[in-house]
Amino acid sequence: MNDYIQFWIQHTPIFSILIPAFTAFILVLLGNPGSGSLAHDWRQPWRRAISYTSSALGLFTAVNYLIFASSGQVSVYNLSEWAAPFGIVLVLDQLSAFMLVLTYSIAVPIMWYASKEWDERGRYFHAMFHFLLMGLCGAFLTGDLFNLFVFFEILLMASYVLLIHGQGRARFQLGIHYVTINLLASALFLIGLGIIYGSVGSLNMADVARLIPLLEPDQHRLAVAGGLLLFIVFGIKAAMLPVGFWLPKTYAVATTPVAAIFTIMTKVGIYAILRVNGTVFDDELSRSILQNLLLPIGLITSVYxxxxxxxxxxxxxxxxxxxxxxxxxxxxxxxxxxxxxxxxxxxxxxxxxxxxxxxxxxxxxxxxxxxxxxxxxxxxxxxxxxxxxxxxxxxxxxxxxxxxxxxxxxxxxxxxxxxxxxxxxxxxxxxxxxxxxxxxxxxxxxxxxxxxxxxxxxxxxxxxxxxxxxxxxxxxxxxxxxxxxxxxxxxxxxxxFANPIYQYISNTATQIQNNALYEATFLKKDEHGEFISVQPFDAKNLPETKYGGETVDPNAHLIPYVISKETLNGEHISEYKKRQILEQDIQEDHPEIDQLKPAEEP
Known part of the structure; x- marks a missing residue:
């Protein structure tokens, strides 16, 4: 039992993503004969049972996460054991746990309702529903800006299918508008990420928050511009004015359960504004611009x-x-x-x-x-x-x-x-x-x-x-x-239960403003006590893969600090990379030794 508990704790943040992901894949593999035959299809009870079980398990997991996070702990999951900022990380804190519970609290009753006839009006309803949950959970858990984009795309692709669920001319017409708007937002998202990465050298949220105040004035302004582009993207997702006119008509044509579950999607945009623009871009310039923009936008949107x-x-x-x-x-x-x-x-x-x-x-x-x-x-x-x-x-x-x-x-x-x-x-x-x-x-x-x-x-x-x-x-x-x-x-x-809930969210608001906590939790330090990071971005530092040839890596000496010993000694770290790490360590003590060069081809 202790082994199972340790396994749960070790892999905690990723379960909320894997549960809907595997469920969706299983439902796709189960097949679907078409909307006209679903009512009599022998697999339909199986689809519903799988979907029920997964939704209930997701809610159970989210509640467990909330209990874990309520103590103030921040859990970080390093994918492939590569620590930030080189690897992608998932983070479970009070805010992400809170949003996961909200997501499943609304998803479970809606799924239960939709499984009575509504899911028979279009193909792959259950699969798309769980892909949507996968995207939502991933967006709430990720600690990487590019990974946030990836999960946004997952939930959006699922929402495209769900929006036209049940067919109809109006759904198809407004579905085209909805897809076009979100494709434009996705393009702006990528442009913003490119600007931030080009000026900061990192896309890890904690690392970006740490590095922005240290940038040169020109780079700093460029990074802030990238952050404002992301703000526009998140504003489109949140349906704030003047980029939110699409919501009333679009949600009006969706089927009843789809419109109901879509109410959580606008909150993803608000979450992103709070998480990214409110805490990552926390320097004086970014904050002053955001304050001057958000208040009038909020006032106008509310009155409108x-x-x-x-x-x-x-x-x-x-x-x-x-x-x-x-x-x-x-x-x-x-x-x-x-x-x-x-x-x-x-x-x-x-x-x-x-x-x-x-x-x-x-x-x-x-x-x-x-x-x-x-x-x-x-x-x-x-x-x-x-x-x-x-x-x-x-x-x-x-x-x-x-x-x-x-x-x-x-x-x-x-x-x-x-x-x-x-x-x-x-x-x-x-x-x-x-x-x-x-x-x-x-x-x-x-x-x-x-x-x-x-x-x-x-x-x-x-x-x-x-x-x-x-x-x-x-x-x-x-x-x-x-x-x-x-x-x-x-x-x-x-x-x-307003009093304990408000106490929890007050602690949440305090926690997400504590960038030092996330830096200490996300980032590793070298032997000199400095955070390991690469800044500014240098195009000469090309990545090396196992089969991509031998490339000199000036940051090879940092690798032992960001991955485990087992991974370092594994088969995926080339012998050339290991020699490079060893010789760079020697060079720190003996700088007169020449830098390691790639092996010459025979």
């Missing part, structure tokens, strides 16, 4: 979302605009750059994700019982479950508008408390209050149209409206209402 929600013509777009407004509120908190404000941002982030997912599920419930009126804001006959639906809508409205005693209210109170030392306190308070008022007006308008002004159903069997109304479902789509209740119950518990 609330105003558009008042004038929305469809329920799903209404939800999308409310998500935009909540994103603006989170960005306002991040722009304050203090521990209390970041804790408020994290608290509100969880609330906004869960309530938005519940609202999309409710939209699916309402749409199913309105027939040809769907989710349009038009006067329609009273839905058959109008009492339970209207009560559920009322609860969601109170939560999302930020009224007491629900989690949205607590999140906004935490934010307002954090503005005590801000010169923009009055502007922020007024904006938050105005947005809350606009949200109440918007929810009142929608509830008035959907429920209060609904007409009596036709009772004359001879009229065609009677047959249409009788054909509508008597109850909610299977598991739809139960999935909503699970999410709302989670939000109630979120309020009940």
């Amino acid at each position: 979302g609330a105003i558009c929600a008042v004038g929305a013509e469809r329920l799903r777009r209404f939800v999308g605009f409310m998500i935009l407004s909540s994103i603006g509120t989170i960005l306002i908190a991040i722009s304050l750059f203090n521990t209390q404000a970041w804790a408020a941002a994290l608290y509100y982030l969880v609330h906004s994700t869960l309530i938005a997912a519940a609202f999309y599920l409710l939209s699916g419930w309402i749409t199913s019982q309105r027939g040809e009126f769907k989710d349009h804001f038009k006067i329609a006959p009273q839905i058959k479950q109008h009492k339970v639906v209207s009560i559920t809508y009322f609860i969601i409205a109170l939560m999302m508008a930020g009224l007491p005693p629900f989690s949205g209210f607590f999140g906004k109170v935490f934010l307002l408390q954090a503005t005590a030392q801000s010169p923009y306190q009055l502007v922020i308070i007024i904006t938050v209050l105005v947005v809350s008022l606009l949200s109440i007006i918007a929810f009142t308008r929608v509830g008035f149209i959907l429920f209060w002004r609904s007409t009596k159903p036709e009772v004359d069997p001879k009229k065609p409206e009677y047959a249409k109304y009788q054909a509508l479902p008597e109850v909610a789509p299977k598991r739809n209402d139960h999935a909503i209740y699970i999410l709302l119950s989670a939000l109630v518990l979120y309020v009940v």
